[in-house]
Amino acid sequence: MIRLAGVTYRYPRTEHPALQDIDLQVSAGEFVGLIGANGSGKSSLCLALSGFIPHFYKGRLEGEIEVAGHPVRETPLGTMAGAVGLVFQNPFNQISGARFTVREEVAFGLENMGVPPPEMASRVDTALAQTGLRDQAGHSPYALSGGQQQRLAIASVVVLRPRLFVLDEPTSQLDPVGTREVYAALRALVSEGGHTVVCATHKLEWLASFADRIVLLREGKMIADDHPRRVLTRPDLRSLGIAPTRYTAAALEAQRQGFRENRGGELPVTLDQAAAFFDGNQD
Amino acid sequence: MTSLTLFRPGKSGLHRLHPLTKLSISGFCLIASITLPDPWMVAGLYFFLMVPLAAWGGMARRFLIACVQFIGPFMLSLFPIQGFFGRGTTILFEIGRFSLKQEGLLLAADYTVRILAGLGAAMLLMFVTRPDHLMQALSERGFPRSLGYIVVTTLQILPRFQEKTQMILNAQRARGLETEGHLLHRARRLLPLVGPLIMGSIIDIDERAIALEARLFNHPGPKTSLHPLVDSRAQRITRSTLSGLIVLLVLWRLLGWLSP
Numbered sequence: 001m002i003r004l005a006g007v008t009y010r011y012p013r014t015e016h017p018a019l020q021d022i023d024l025q026v027s028a029g030e031f032v033g034l035i036g037a038n039g040s041g042k043s044s045l046c047l048a049l050s051g052f053i054p055h056f057y058k059g060r061l062e063g064e065i066e067v068a069g070h071p072v073r074e075t076p077l078g079t080m081a082g083a084v085g086l087v088f089q090n091p092f093n094q095i096s097g098a099r100f101t102v103r104e105e106v107a108f109g110l111e112n113m114g115v116p117p118p119e120m121a122s123r124v125d126t127a128l129a130q131t132g133l134r135d136q137a138g139h140s141p142y143a144l145s146g147g148q149q150q151r152l153a154i155a156s157v158v159v160l161r162p163r164l165f166v167l168d169e170p171t172s173q174l175d176p177v178g179t180r181e182v183y184a185a186l187r188a189l190v191s192e193g194g195h196t197v198v199c200a201t202h203k204l205e206w207l208a209s210f211a212d213r214i215v216l217l218r219e220g221k222m223i224a225d226d227h228p229r230r231v232l233t234r235p236d237l238r239s240l241g242i243a244p245t246r247y248t249a250a251a252l253e254a255q256r257q258g259f260r261e262n263r264g265g266e267l268p269v270t271l272d273q274a275a276a277f278f279d280g281n282q283d
Numbered sequence: 284m285t286s287l288t289l290f291r292p293g294k295s296g297l298h299r300l301h302p303l304t305k306l307s308i309s310g311f312c313l314i315a316s317i318t319l320p321d322p323w324m325v326a327g328l329y330f331f332l333m334v335p336l337a338a339w340g341g342m343a344r345r346f347l348i349a350c351v352q353f354i355g356p357f358m359l360s361l362f363p364i365q366g367f368f369g370r371g372t373t374i375l376f377e378i379g380r381f382s383l384k385q386e387g388l389l390l391a392a393d394y395t396v397r398i399l400a401g402l403g404a405a406m407l408l409m410f411v412t413r414p415d416h417l418m419q420a421l422s423e424r425g426f427p428r429s430l431g432y433i434v435v436t437t438l439q440i441l442p443r444f445q446e447k448t449q450m451i452l453n454a455q456r457a458r459g460l461e462t463e464g465h466l467l468h469r470a471r472r473l474l475p476l477v478g479p480l481i482m483g484s485i486i487d488i489d490e491r492a493i494a495l496e497a498r499l500f501n502h503p504g505p506k507t508s509l510h511p512l513v514d515s516r517a518q519r520i521t522r523s524t525l526s527g528l529i530v531l532l533v534l535w536r537l538l539g540w541l542s543p
Contacts, residue, residue, distance in 0.1 A: 093490035097436035107509040109498035
């Protein structure tokens with residue numbers, strides 16, 4: 001689904017590369033998390049996967065990027081938009097502003113594609129059901145809560161039926177309820193729809209639960225690509241500007257204060273793993 | 284507030300007309316209100332065409348109230364100014380050095396009725412026509428789609444921009460900025476608002492552009508709509524007739540002005 005080989009990218013008028021020598025492969029149906037401190041290259045990688053680098057943000061791109069069978073450099077943005085659904089952090093900016101109801105907002109992309117109205121209506125209804133927005137179909141997009149607006153942004157992309165979803169901190173402006181809503185919608189897309197998801201976020205607990213792999217970035221370089229538990233329990237995580245999950249932090253604290261003996265097993269990164277850890281049943 | 288649009292949903296026959304038919308009716312009323320020579324004819328146009336149309340749209344009361352709300356303050360200034368300071372020889376009464384003239388009052392009445400009719404024509408269109416449907420109809424006839432997008436989004440996004448300004452204002456107040464008091468003092472104090480507002484808006488524009496591209500706004504080829512606009516032969520004939528009448532009215536008026 002995704003193949004990056006030796007990708008280095010510099011934004012216009014900058015010397016320091018935002019991405020440096022990235023090699024990455026993602027198979028169809030995988031949920032990959034992207035983590036890293038601010039400025040580590042997460043957003044740039046998301047933009048490169050969706051074609052906005054180099055087509056929208058010019059700059060200098062080296063290496064090869066292939067997404068859903070499309071060589072990104074040679075593929076026009078319009079074609080890329082049909083293959084890759086991009087969702088970013090501010091739900092407000094993703095609402096077109098040109099439509100007056102949630103249902104019409106979801107249909108906006110299909111109208112631009114010239115999809116016939118009967119097919120459009122059916123696809124819109126499916127997307128609204130997938131993202132749990134059926135009850136809000138007749139509401140104004142601006143009357144929705146933050147979580148609902150972000151789900152609307154996802155629905156607006158889902159309806160285009162891309163094979164890959166790229167999400168750049170989709171829940172950074174949402175409260176826990178909104179975050180839960182968005183991740184539930186994403187989980188449904190992966191488990192029921194078989195989509196591929198690449199999600200950049202600082203909310204590690206959610207990635208620990210949902211991601212198949214986590215890619216760790218630092219200053220534009222990929223320094224880890226592994227199972228979530230192995231990446232999120234790295235001893236150097238804090239030095240990379242990333243706070244470990246609350247479960248890992250609690251386990252480390254318990255070991256430090258002598259409540260739990262360090263027996264060399266893996267630290268927990270999810271609630272279930274934490275329960276097992278504190279019950280003494282860790283793997 | 285979710286939008287600046289005056290449109291109110293409805294299922295009336297007027298609501299269901301093609302947006303261009305409504306635009307033609309509105310355009311005809313507007314041009315007629317300017318070009319008809321006799322203000323009584325303009326008043327007739329308002330009361331015997333526009334008000335019944337508003338009633339057909341199920342909003343006669345709202346239409347009349349909105350017209351009065353707009354025209355009322357206007358009349359309060361127009362009548363005294365034209366009455367006392369306009370040209371005329373028929374003096375109705377005098378207050379000190381000022382005299383109220385009949386010709387001035389008649390001119391004010393003429394202006395008032397024409398403004399009322401022109402305003403009514405625009406309101407009639409806005410009350411029963413969704414801006415996005417109007418833009419859709421226009422873009423199907425070759426009007427630039429991006430311009431239509433700007434018009435419609437402005438109506439929806441301006442209230443959000445106001446909310447954002449208020450949010451920044453509240454944030455600055457919370458940090459001790461004085462935003463009340465003397466006008467100059469206030470203006471100087473408000474300068475710190477401008478930076479965050481402009482920078483935030485520039486970032487927003489960038490994100491919006493990406494979001495639009497991601498949703499294929501510039502995708503080549505024909506566009507469709509979730510709600511295709513319904514048109515009919517009768518409406519097309521009506522539009523052609525009204526367009527012809529508009530041209531005739533303008534020509535007639537121009538000839539009237541040009542003839543000695």
